[in-house]
Amino acid sequence: NIQIEDDRTGINIETLKRAFLDNLFYIQAKFPKISTKNDYYMALAYTVRDRLLNRWLNTTETYLEKAPRTVAYLSAEFLLGPHLGNNLINLGLYNVVKQAMEDLGLSLTDLLEQEEEPGLGNGGLGRLAACYIDSLATLEIPAIGYGIRYEYGIFDQEIKDGWQVEITDKWLRYGNPWEVARPEAELEVKFGGHTEDFIDEHGRYRVKWIPFKVVKGVPYDTPILGFQTNTANTLRLWKAEATESFDFEAFNKGDYFGAVHEKSESENITKVLYPNDESYEGKQLRLEQQFFFVSCSLQDMIRMMQVQNLTLERFHEHYAIQLNDTHPTIAVAELMRLLLDEHGFDWDKAWNITTKTFAYTNHTLLPEALERWSLNMFGSLFPRHLKIIYEINSRFLDEVRIKFPDDFDRLRRMSIIDESGERYVRMANLACVGSFAINGVAELHSELLKKTTLHDFYEMYPEKFTNVTNGVTPRRFMVLSNPRLANLITSKIGDSWVKNLDDLRKLENFLYDTNFRKEFHKVKQEVKQDLANYIQTSYNITIDPNSLFDIQAKRIHEYKRQHLNALHIITLYNRIKANPNLDVTPRTFLFGGKAAPGYYMAKLIIKLINSIADVVNTDPDMRDRLKVVFLTDYNVKFAQRVYPAADLSEQISTAGKEASGTGNMKFSMNGALTIGTLDGANIEIREAVGEENFFLFGLTAQEVSQKKAAGYNPWDYYNSNPELKLAIDRISSGFFSHGDPNLFKPLVDSLLYRDDYLLLADYQSYIECQDRVSQAYRDREKWVWMSILNVARMGKFSSDRSISDYLKNIWKVPSVKVDVPE
Ligand code: 26V
Secondary structure, three states: OOOOOOOOOOOOHHHHHHHHHHHHHHOOOOOHHHOOHHHHHHHHHHHHHHHHHHHHHHHHHHHHHHOOOEEEEEOOOEEOOOOHHHHHHHHOOHHHHHHHHHHOOOOHHHHHHHOOOOEEOOOHHHHHHHHHHHHHHHOOOOEEEEEEOOOEOOOEEEEEOOEEEEEOOOOOOOOOOOOEEOHHHOEEEEEOOEEEEEEOOOOOEEEEEEOOEEEEEEEEEEEEEOOOOOOEEEEEEEEEEEOHHHHHHHHHOOOHHHHHHHHHHHHHHHOEOOOOOOOOOOOHHHHHHHHHHHHHHHHHHHHHHHHOOOOHHHHHHHEEEEEEOOOOOOHHHHHHHHHHHHOOOOHHHHHHHHHOOEEEEOOOOOHHHOOEEEHHHHHHHOHHHHHHHHHHHHHHHHHHHHHOOOOHHHHHHHOOEEOOOOOEEEHHHHHHHHEEEEEEOOHHHHHHHHHOOOHHHHHHOHHHEEEOOOOEOHHHHHHHOOHHHHHHHHHHHOOHHHOOHHHHHHHHHHOOOHHHHHHHHHHHHHHHHHHHHHHHHHHOOOOOOOOEEEEEEOOOOHHHOHHHHHHHHHHHHHHHHHOOOOOOOOEEEEEEOOOOOOOHHHHHHHHHHHHHHHHHHHOHHHOOOEEEEEEOOOOHHHHHHHHHHOOEEEEOOOOOOOOOOOHHHHHHHOOOEEEEOOOOOHHHHHHHHOHHHOEEOOOOHHHHHHHHHOOOOHHHHHHHOHHHHHHHHHHHOOOOOOOOOOOOHHHHHHHHHHOOOOHHHHHHHHHHHHHHHHHHHHOHHHHHHHHHHHHHOOHHHEHHHHHHHHHHHHHOOOOOOOOOOO
């Protein structure tokens, strides 16, 4: 029964093998005998890419022809993670390709491991953008993601002597088979210089921007497939290059060196991702990055409308642009400039279009993360935009004056220009004024925005404010990362849950099925064994899959309180030392996460965890009871191994500080129970899974702010709690630092003299809660029961639901079916 299929599109197993060998030969220029693992990976990546091009091109063509209303998601970060496995899942080719590779003597798992992930983001915000473009494609929404093609993504982490060391992430080293450069669609972006006023041929006042330099933006496109749909949207990332015209000018002046210098200066713009998360630095290059990708993206949208013969008067009908935090907010001024200066609109018309186009998502309440740019720097880079912002501000403040007469303090607070000392442009204020919708990322966060950070804007424009609780894609974080669990679920309730995560609720029908509970437990144990094997091979540390896997994996930050977790470990250690026969529930503590390179305290927390690990893991009294492992270089690829293996998920931020969290969701939908505060999306997760299936501790956000207002004194807790005192004293005595009392002094002092994040206030509640966790884990039947309920009730936290909320309440963009001819 011979089947003839196209080598580029066929999905029959023999065709796949032939296509794979063909790509190995003709693209990698290798045959099996001399191929490296990477050659095999590349050959497979191209084989898969061939099979999605049909959908991608047909999607693009459909959008070009039908010119549907489109979501443009503007984000300085897209933390995508590896593409190959995800594309195999979404194409429905995972199993057949696995078999094809086996037939050729290769392991698909090995090849998947080979992919160098695009780490074009820091953490939550960037990963959220990646989940959202996945859901947009799955829901068949015309959408495009716009961002920056960083040559170096988030640094790779190494641990040397317990300290974090940063290594540049050369993710493009071996080539990127998933992107297509589109040099024919390059655009120009201006920087610096000055403006000139003039009267045009119709006698109208106009402004011309004469830049100091011009940089070229080259788009690199990556297809983003939906799950089991024909839709493959585009992620368009911009790379900065030097313009030829500038090179020529310098050449003509005989300035060869200058020309080459100019070229590398321009290319610096997209060289590297800033690795700070949640703390703002007023670096000029960062502002240049932001403007660069925003200007390219807006020009690209305008050009697309022109190709489609659409009038720019309807720009806001054609595009809904989401601003992922304030990073792309200069778009408000840039769209105004494009409409006013380049397309001849008058102010009122341009402003009407602009404010009907943008919507702004806030991702943090931390004051140190709010972006503000020194006015001098801003004005010298973007003289025209500063003028536009002045005009926006002056008209806006007139509005405020009318609504709140003579409230001078309010005017001062709401002004887009901060004039309290050195002058700044406040990006959150510009985003609020220039957008028709403003949202936080979890219920509590959205409420706190209205009450605190954006209170004035809420009073001015209450109708703009909404909440959209974050979500995560079940394709990557369940189906791909946890196939054992996914298969078990599907064997019971079918596979509709992958697209309709609420269907997981059907699992509750199997709660009373002993056999199902056994299988569920078996899956968890197997997945834990997988992680244990990995840790054995990579760290030469043996961990016991029968112990409770207690995991905290996220960026290292004081507000996330990894050091509170550390205090718990020390407390258990002290208890066992005091009573070596103590009957403890064996636990394995796993940590993962990167610290911003300039964040000293976060780096010290990493050193502390590693130091505790050294002591705990070598003390014979701790054998078979406590183990501590810091997992190096936590990234998306690693995360996919970690979430499925957790018994306990640590979500222990100071209440009111974590805007939402998304790791909390990924753990829980893989059956981990959460120990957490009433913060961010924890609150909604607890509501969904049931309070009896969630370990709650700690002060509420309100209690935190009251306590601070009343004059919080950490010493009161230290002096009155012997276990707490002993734990802290163990750190300060040098017990974990080979006798050096100075090593952790800055950390201990920050707790005793400031404790901004209330670790000491929450310590007792946390320890008692952890004791309940240990008790609960002893009743494994009960634990499995709670774990199943966590999975069954997490439907709300699919990013499909988040995207549906955005569509219904903000974007109002209908779906479009794409036909792909066979
Ligand atoms: C700020 C900055 C400051 C300048 C340098 C680069 C940079 C990069 C990122 C950020 C913002 C970080 C904000 C952030 O990641 N927020 C997280 O967003 C998640 C998705 O909404 C949310 O789940 C987390 O709770 C929140 O911390």
